Amino acid sequence: MDRWTVEGRNADGTQTDDGRPGGSRRPHPMVSITDVARHAGVAPSTVSYALSGKRPISEETRRRVRAAVRELGYRPHTGAGAWTGRGAKVLALVAPLRAGDARAQTVMAYALSVVAAARGHDHDVLLIMREESEDGLRRVADGAPADALIVLGAPRNARPPLLRSLGRPSVLIGSPADPTGLTCVDLDSGAAGELCVEHLAELGHRTVALVGAPPVSLGGTVHAQRVLRGFAAAAGRLGLSSSVHPCPASPAAARAVAEGLLRERPAPTGVVVHDEGVVRLLIDAFETLGQRIPDDLSVAAVRPAGLLTDARLPLSVTSAEVPAAQLGAAAVDLLIRKLNGTHVPETALLPPRLTHRASTSDRPRS
Amino acid sequence: MDRWTVEGRNADGTQTDDGRPGGSRRPHPMVSITDVARHAGVAPSTVSYALSGKRPISEETRRRVRAAVRELGYRPHTGAGAWTGRGAKVLALVAPLRAGDARAQTVMAYALSVVAAARGHDHDVLLIMREESEDGLRRVADGAPADALIVLGAPRNARPPLLRSLGRPSVLIGSPADPTGLTCVDLDSGAAGELCVEHLAELGHRTVALVGAPPVSLGGTVHAQRVLRGFAAAAGRLGLSSSVHPCPASPAAARAVAEGLLRERPAPTGVVVHDEGVVRLLIDAFETLGQRIPDDLSVAAVRPAGLLTDARLPLSVTSAEVPAAQLGAAAVDLLIRKLNGTHVPETALLPPRLTHRASTSDRPRS
DNA sequence: AGACCGCGTCGAAGCGCTTCGACTCCGCGA
DNA sequence: TCGCGGAGTCGAAGCGCTTCGACGCGGTCT
Structure with a gap:
């Protein structure tokens, strides 16, 4: 790094930063549900219910809570859900890929559709790569940074049995030899x-x-x-x-x-x-x-x-x-349903679409 | 989904699943630090210290704790760090990209290097796309699914001021018109x-x-x-x-x-x-x-x-x-340093490498 | 009129982990 | 012999949020 050129007011190393861990200033000192509650004059639990709708809350209270949320710019801390049992709202996309891999293009297409679909279900996507080994998957499953996994291709390796034992919902894009106990999407x-x-x-x-x-x-x-x-x-x-x-x-x-x-x-x-x-x-x-x-x-x-x-x-x-976009979206769809406890089929095969191009034509008159 | 072909034992819709939220069985009922403590016959806090080394722990105890960890297959729950102040160990990679975008290839190259570099620092990478609007960034910053952000390119849009106000460390790959208060890496x-x-x-x-x-x-x-x-x-x-x-x-x-x-x-x-x-x-x-x-x-x-x-x-x-791989790695490097509270320069310009190809040769003898 | 019900709200517990203060030994110097 | 301090450990608090049980209050039913 010492070989990098440094530019700007700090080139001489002068501190203009506040030096706090985290670097930049923090204009939003993380407004919590308690702050909202105080601001709205209700109990934190009431705020929670008002926002989730899991218990009846009077229209009046709900309004006050919503106002407080808006005024304070409150956003629930995602991490909280991770251990409160609600899940972190994060899916892991596992793509075995090395630098310079020619499949990068394809993987990106999947990534795009998966991210888009996941956002549609209010989830984010964690990108896991190069983790063919047992360890990568285990880490995600045990450490629980993600609620569920989408695994791209490579049906030949040892992953299927591993996936089954992970204890976390997963969907495989591709067709393993033995899909028993897994959920897969693929081209039909x-x-x-x-x-x-x-x-x-x-x-x-x-x-x-x-x-x-x-x-x-x-x-x-x-x-x-x-x-x-x-x-x-x-x-x-x-x-x-x-x-x-x-x-x-x-x-x-x-x-x-x-x-x-x-x-x-x-x-x-x-x-x-x-x-x-x-x-x-x-x-x-x-x-x-x-x-x-x-x-x-x-x-x-x-x-x-x-x-x-x-x-x-x-x-x-x-x-x-089948366009990668459809496969990715279908995978997310199934995964979300699994997360919701819905039963999903073992294998979902997507109907192909025939794209008519230059390599076929009428039978030659013989 | 009704148009998907369904294959496998469950084609008729029979339930073979246990129906529990989360879908599949859970062989690892999330072994917690308390379990380890119990198994090792010590207090949870002792386990924490034994593992982090932040307080002196006798060799004997440390050994017992390590054994318990191994036997139970304990892995600290990532989410816990998110609110305990330690950070979630997640970086967000923000890449403004739409489906079918020709830049997918390039973005993937960055993604690969960023993920690799992040893993080297024990961090995971959250992939954020299509979120040109203020909202995408705000969501990550406020909801805190990620500790810090790496933002790819597009210096022309309204992001720089936004980044400054996010209250979360970030590194921009690219050169905005006004880098004041930001951290950027780019080709020199x-x-x-x-x-x-x-x-x-x-x-x-x-x-x-x-x-x-x-x-x-x-x-x-x-x-x-x-x-x-x-x-x-x-x-x-x-x-x-x-x-x-x-x-x-x-x-x-x-x-x-x-x-x-x-x-x-x-x-x-x-x-x-x-x-x-x-x-x-x-x-x-x-x-x-x-x-x-x-x-x-x-x-x-x-x-x-x-x-x-x-x-x-x-x-x-x-x-x-500059190869994308180097830029990505440099960005992660800077970001990690910011997370550690280290001061980093406003702009780091990476030295280019000249790749000698077919379009240059000796001066034509005139 | 008294018992009951349910809406709307509150308080408290608990998730997994870190951290701070406190407490217990034990060895040492006074 | 007593006091002191450090090494090693424990207990408890607290992070942000959900959720469960409880409670008060007004209305209904008998």
Whole structure:
């Protein structure tokens, strides 16, 4: 810090400050409920009731209290609620993120919506980061700076069991392998798969393919399974020919899958891609192979919550997705309901919206 | 919510929850200092002293207390500190940001560093957004969910006077017109201007120009003034010919300035640009005019904190800047010191670092 | 007329923790 | 031997607020 340039009247170190802990002057010597009571000529408890409405208070008294509150500029001390049992009115947003992480953009989108939604319920948001370890969550739960937690993504790590044992309401944004006892919100990737197929069918495509992360056909990611189910169901229902192709996120694999698809008979004219990492690779592979998109081939993507992988999808890809804003708001919603003691479902899957972009078009006349 | 798909054992709405306010079970019934005291066979106050070390406690007792703490998994209830005068150990990060804001990326960078730095001082971070109005800040100050505030950018609005009157320590990241009574951290844009000139001089350039936001020569932004001072000082010290050119952030204006520069005799071979918005425009203008960068002309940029304007500078521009991480950490540092009652300077300007990129090179041999 | 009820209000307790004053040892010097 | 002081501990108060039980008062019911 000694290397910082110092500017202004205090550059020489002269004290202009009052030196009190806290630094600056304190024009509001923290007006308490007792002050309000005194000013209104009633008991503190009466003030409390008048403000909360938990007991009948005469209109006259209520008016006097309100006046006193206004005149004194009284604001209940938030911290008080923290131990009076009412809760601190603070939610923790846990986002495992390191400096320079490419997911920062996405996390910010969630943070924005979570903060906005939380404010709508009169809560503030505590930002917890880099705390993948048990310790970060424990700290929040035991130390109780927050009443409840929203945890972003990363379903693979050890958090789910930990969350269950925290003893504090929480909502997970994402889909862990075993959501038992948790509350989760996520993209309804099954519906997203269906939506993509329906979209392709409407465009006239009769043969479609699903390309996804490796274990797309086996018991892979929860998402992969759901997408597969949705894809298959929709294809069956609409009477389309369909095939499924697992595809690791490597250029070589994408190339191989692309070649395979082109060799199929009947050749698919519409492709649904799951796993964002693969989308770009697959499109590149197709273009290398001389396919024009969307003229020869339509491509639609299913985008999961978008936290785990780099969120930079080519803008022009038609995709079924849920905006981070909605997921964040939904998470807060559920969390507030849990705080109120309302029962909430284990998993809430938000319906995707299909965003129609440049990568899909009518079936090529063959 | 009725439109959400619900999945899992509770899809039918069956209660498996215990319905207690708070939702999930609570395996840790909030072990308090009294529990620890009882378990260790001492008085609560003794536990407090044993843990804080504020009074002499026998080694024996201290050991028993520590054991009890460990066995019971005791963690002091954070909220308690909030009113016991110790502070809640929470900093508020105030970032005026709306959904979809392009500055999200930048804000996230600050948030990351602020959270990390705050954790280093055993503090948590409360995220406040969209609260440009007086109300957001007032709420934090009066309700006291946070001990102190870090306010990001936007020096133009009405916040500075408000901050002064809040009665809570705060640090502003950015440079308001009048920093009196505040504490601010920012890029040392004067030094940044010098650095750019020195860099150009080292490369052999003998004639340099400064292009910046409109009032670069008059009493404009604090930054603009500082850059100008630094630029002029360095140019004078190094014996370079120099000129200064205000330039609004419009393509036409950039074009005009570029043409003017090329007509000058001696013609500048090195250009220092302040105001990120102008950088791209000016480079475009030069290229349109047939100038190659850096072969014909070297361009170096001064980047302010980067909060107010879109931060997406072309990656290839040599620039003098301060990483958000450092600014965030510095802000936390100052804030913690204020909380400790230490006196801190009014303005701390962080030394820029010159990042050498593709837009500058040796003076063209003429 | 007396018993009862309930509205509106008050006082006090208590949440988890820190802190201040007080109290008890014990060892030391006078 | 007594007194003194320091080390080590305890008890109680108090932070700002909610909440529970109680109380007074005016009106109703019998």
